[in-house]
Amino acid sequence: MKLTLMFRExxxxxxxxxxxxxxxxxxxxxxLEIFDVDEDPVLEEKYNxxxxxxxxxxEEICHWFLDEEKLKVWLEGRKKPTARA
Numbered sequence: 785m786k787l788t789l790m791f792r793e794x795x796x797x798x799x800x801x802x803x804x805x806x807x808x809x810x811x812x813x814x815x816l817e818i819f820d821v822d823e824d825p826v827l828e829e830k831y832n833x834x835x836x837x838x839x840x841x842x843e844e845i846c847h848w849f850l851d852e853e854k855l856k857v858w859l860e861g862r863k864k865p866t867a868r869a
Contacts, residue, residue, distance in 0.1 A: 785862055786815040787845070790837040792822055797848060798836040804850045805838075812859045 789805070791798045802818065809816055821827040821835055831837050837847040838855070845851070845858050 785812070785840075786817055788817045788819065788839040788841075790821050790827060790831040790835050790839065791818050792835050793820055795835055801836040801838065801850045804852075808855060808859065812862075814859070 787805075789798070789802060791802065802816075805816060808814070819827055821831050834847040838845040838850070840858065840862070846854055
């Protein structure tokens with residue numbers, strides 16, 4: 785599974801969310817792709833005032849602050865079921 789973080793280098797909330805995501809990456813094993821919206825005019829137009837924005841594909845999980853409860857529910861719902869013998 786891959787989640788995407790829309791980010792700005794000078795944004796303290798962005799850096800905070802990236803750090804807060806690390807334990808969830810370890811626990812759930814997802815890849816985190818980070819895009820600096822200032823490097824892409826299309827992304828800047830779309831996410832300008834919302835960063836940081838955490839996405840799963842095109843679906844927004846949260847923006848501005850990490851909604852840990854929503855993220856946990858989201859990740860639990862995306863976990864692959866374990867095979868039974």
